[in-house]
């Protein structure tokens with residue numbers, strides 16, 4: 001059989017810099033472990049717009065559908081702020097999510113021991129934190145129709161539609177329950193069922209899937225506003241949180257920030273299984289394109305490296321190799337190697353993006 | 365002229381307990397300051413449903429339209445969880461907001477000095493924090509049509525509509541800019557203009573109102589997910605935040621929790637000016653009905669008392685009296701009087717709801 005295939009879409013801002021370090025890791029697996037990936041590269045986001053006038057070329061979309069895993073860096077930058085909505089860098093990413101049908105977005109919010117003091121939260125609130133937010137990624141208000149800016153009488157009206165079908169809710173619920181079984185067997189589902197009918201349906205379907213298929217998993221429901229509160233108050237009460245596209249966007253960003261490890265957090269976006277049994281998959285760091293530090297060798301490549309570790313685990317069935325890579329990262333941190341974003345008040349000299357990547361390779 | 369009028373809707377759970385303490389304060393103003401309010405009382409939420417089969421009787425709605433200010437306690441409780449959506453306790457509150465057209469919801473997130481150690485955030489991150497979230501309260505996905513649970517093919521679909529008109533955005537923007545002028549002259553507007561057209565319109569209209577009418581106020585825009593992050597990281601960067609109904613729900617709850625003062629935070633919901641020049645207005649604590657401690661004399665009445673202080677300021681033009689009341693609360697806290705929710709790890713004996721109310725009256 002062919003080697004497992006990877007499409008790298010480094011994107012904008014610090015995307016190419018952090019992805020360069022992932023390529024070193026991929027090279028190490030080839031040279032040292034005989035695990036060879038067929039790697040191709042292409043454009044997404046602002047750089048794709050600059051070249052093709054669209055944030056995702058159809059050829060790139062087609063390639064993404066064929067590979068075993070897409071690795072994405074980041075998209076966006078201030079020079080694209082005034083582009084028309086339809087060609088903004090984000091549309092490239094949203095098109096990938098939608099057309100690959102990547103309905104389950106796993107966003108770990110994990111506090112690395114070496115970094116527990118970096119959080120704006122008290123050490124005891126975040127130390128050891130390890131939760132996962134499972135965010136629905138292909139429906140809801142991100143994609144619902146009708147949408148747009150219309151004229152009504154003599155004024156403009158902005159409209160978006162929150163829309164969830166039973167099967168869309170069911171499949172992401174299953175994904176959360178499956179994940180919970182491999183963790184602490186506990187799921188909290190969040191919506192606004194007290195205000196939104198789509199939230200009522202969400203709650204009902206999650207409960208039904210639970211009762212029929214996962215009665216062994218502990219399930220609770222929480223309104224999303226209370227969820228935001230509880231994440232800030234005592235995040236360790238959670239294990240797996242499942243929620244919709246928009247709530248997941250806010251809640252996972254808040255949770256990521258709480259850990260103090262924003263430059264460290266990976267994510268996986270998974271779809272239905274392909275013919276070979278692997279899910280369609282896209283892996284990307286939680287942080288964005290960080291235009292303010294782009295091109296300066298300051299970015300922390302660890303989130304992108306750990307996204308590749310998730311790819312090893314979820315796309316390539318190489319859980320042991322994923323663990324090896326994660327442990328290499330932990331060792332590097334424990335050794336005190338720090339990019340600029342990880343410098344504490346005690347100071348020290350930060351290493352470059354590239355030096356951090358080299359340190360991880362050395363630790364492997 | 366008639367005395368200023370107040371309608372008290374104590375509601376469910378701890379609502380009646382905390383409102384009893386506000387009545388003592390109202391009594392004090394009558395007896396000691398010759399400021400007499402015409403006070404009437406009625407039902408809202410679960411208790412209204414129990415009596416009338418609806419969470420807000422039409423007569424109550426009519427009364428609310430006539431008074432100078434409504435004081436609300438809290439609504440909801442587990443015994444109402446399985447009621448039909450249309451008669452849930454929350455619907456009573458939402459009807460008040462909608463029919464009184466209370467489009468501007470002011471939610472201060474303030475960290476009381478005496479309580480800075482109660483936050484899950486580090487002291488230096490929250491000490492002295494004093495920001496206000498201005499949440500649009502009568503539109504957006506809370507009220508947009510179409511909405512409901514429908515059958516499509518052989519499955520259910522849950523639908524809600526996010527909908528904002530230009531004038532709805534303009535009036536809440538004005539309210540935020542006016543507030544900012546009386547504070548640090550700085551507004552940050554939050555939406556998801558990178559994903560939602562309603563967010564694009566929001567951003568445009570806020571910018572237009574700024575450029576035309578409030579060019580002196582410093583205005584910035586932030587995506588709501590980044591806003592959630594920044595609130596958790598360094599909330600003191602903000603002064604006034606203006607955002608839509610749903611984002612405001614999550615962000616203001618997160619912000620309130622961060623302060624460590626949840627039992628302390630009031631809110632004001634303001635509408636357009638009435639014939640007498642006063643805005644239609646409803647005042648309520650940010651905390652909910654807390655059914656777990658209801659009826660036990662444990663609740664902290666300060667949020668409700670401070671909501672009355674906001675009424676003195678915004679509805680009755682009694683800013684000095686509002687400040688007097690706020691200072692009385694601060695004195696009581698500085699004296700170490702604590703309800704159960706304010707007990708730190710160092711322990712001590714909590715006072716009852718009623719004793720806290722008495723202490724505030726004494727401090728007046």
Ligand SMILES: CC(C)[C@H](C(=O)O)[C@@H](O)C(=O)O
Pocket residue numbers: 090093094249558559589
């Ligand atoms: C870039 C943007 C479209 C995206 C989103 O809103 O989903 C981002 O915030 C994320 O969370 O991945």
Ligand SMILES: CC(C)[C@H](C(=O)O)[C@@H](O)C(=O)O
Pocket residue numbers: 194195225454457458613
């Ligand atoms: C009780 C509920 C309907 C309400 C809301 O969602 O607006 C509450 O959470 C609030 O923030 O006032």
